[in-house]
Amino acid sequence: MNPIYHRAAFLKSAPSLETTPxxxxxxxxxxxxxxxxxxxxxxxxxxxxxxxxISKTPGRTQMLNFFEFGTDLRFVDLPGYGYAKxxxxxxxxxxxxxxxxxxxxxxxxxxxxxxxxxxxxxDFDWQMVEWCEHAQLPMHILLTKSDKLTYGAGKxxxxxxxxxxSKFTIPLSLxxxxxxxxxxxxxxxxxxxxxxxxxxxxxxxxxxxDTAS
Ligand SMILES: Nc1nc2c(ncn2[C@@H]2O[C@H](COP(=O)(O)OP(=O)(O)O)[C@@H](O)[C@H]2O)c(=O)[nH]1
Ligand SMILES: [Mg+2]
Numbered sequence: 101m102n103p104i105y106h107r108a109a110f111l112k113s114a115p116s117l118e119t120t121p122x123x124x125x126x127x128x129x130x131x132x133x134x135x136x137x138x139x140x141x142x143x144x145x146x147x148x149x150x151x152x153x154i155s156k157t158p159g160r161t162q163m164l165n166f167f168e169f170g171t172d173l174r175f176v177d178l179p180g181y182g183y184a185k186x187x188x189x190x191x192x193x194x195x196x197x198x199x200x201x202x203x204x205x206x207x208x209x210x211x212x213x214x215x216x217x218x219x220x221x222x223d224f225d226w227q228m229v230e231w232c233e234h235a236q237l238p239m240h241i242l243l244t245k246s247d248k249l250t251y252g253a254g255k256x257x258x259x260x261x262x263x264x265x266s267k268f269t270i271p272l273s274l275x276x277x278x279x280x281x282x283x284x285x286x287x288x289x290x291x292x293x294x295x296x297x298x299x300x301x302x303x304x305x306x307x308x309x310d311t312a313s
Contacts, residue, residue, distance in 0.1 A: 102289045104170055108146040111166040111174065117200045120164060125172020126299040127207045128292060129164075131228050132214035134180030137244040140279035141214050142167070142177055145288055152177045162193055164201060173296065174207070182224050202231055209299025210238045212288075217243040217254055217276065220261050233268050238298055240291040241265075241274035247281045271298065 114120040132138040139152035151167060165177040178201070181194055202208070211232050215225055220243060232239045243261065246254045254276045265272055273291055277284035 101286050102293055104173075105145055105289060105292065106147045106169075108142075108148070108151060108167040108169040108175060110151065111168040113163045113165050115163055116197065117204060120201075120205070121166055121168075121174070123206050125174065125207050126209045126296055126303070127166075127174035127176050127205070128210045128212060128295055128299075129176040129178050129201075129208055130212045130214060131178045132180060133182035133216075133219075133222060133224050135182075136180065136214045136216050137242075137279055138180065138214045139177060141212075141242055141244055141277065141288075142175060144279040144282055144285060145292075146175075162190065162197060164197070172207075176208075182222065202235060202237075208237065209302070210240065210295035212240050212242060212292075214242045214244055217246050217249055217257050220257055221264060229265065229268060229272075233270050236270055238271035238295055239273075240288070240295060241272070242277040242284070242288065243274065244277045244279060246276040246283065247278040 112119075112121050130138050130142060142152040143149055146167070146169075152165065162179045164179070167175045167177070169175075179194055179197065181191075181198075186194075211228065213225060213228050215221070229239065231237075241261070243254065243258060249257070258274060258276055261274060265274075275284055275287050275291070277288065
């Protein structure tokens, strides 16, 4: 457990890259299909029931939601995707927003990909992993709603997804999680500690390269 994550407070909602908070420090962004359990996961990790909105009408929020803790450390709740009912122009807007954020955001150091353990590795999820591989962004995967499966079935899914992802070269880790039962939280905190520390190390290396040249 790392209590720093409990200090997270809402910072800003941004509908575009131009309106995001100053691009300094480090942030970890949470991605996932609408209804996968992203906002619930952020609330469980920060021990705050109302921090990220748990939406009853999914697929409509085309916003990047920023939460800050400590100095220049942030979580970002990315807009969800995958609802058939969403109109084409909303899908296009989502795509453009995600593409510009993932490609241009300097402080983005890792992605937490949230998937419903009963529906892992949808097309959207594959696209996210490919994006991260392309950008060489480390990734941690939460197979959430694990309370919906027996322990054995959850473990089987975990192993299957692990095998499917073995071809990727980015640092990749995954775990079972449940916001409902509050299981797996310590493991996520440890993964976040490691992602932020890798991000900090890389930022230092880049500064080193700049001063050396
Ligand atoms: N059983 C169960 N339901 C969950 C869990 N996490 C989220 N949910 C439910 O799944 C729905 C979508 O959750 P939400 O966090 O809003 O998903 P988001 O669209 O990815 O942000 C809500 O009805 C939640 O109560 C979980 O771990 N277990
Ligand atoms: Mg949400």
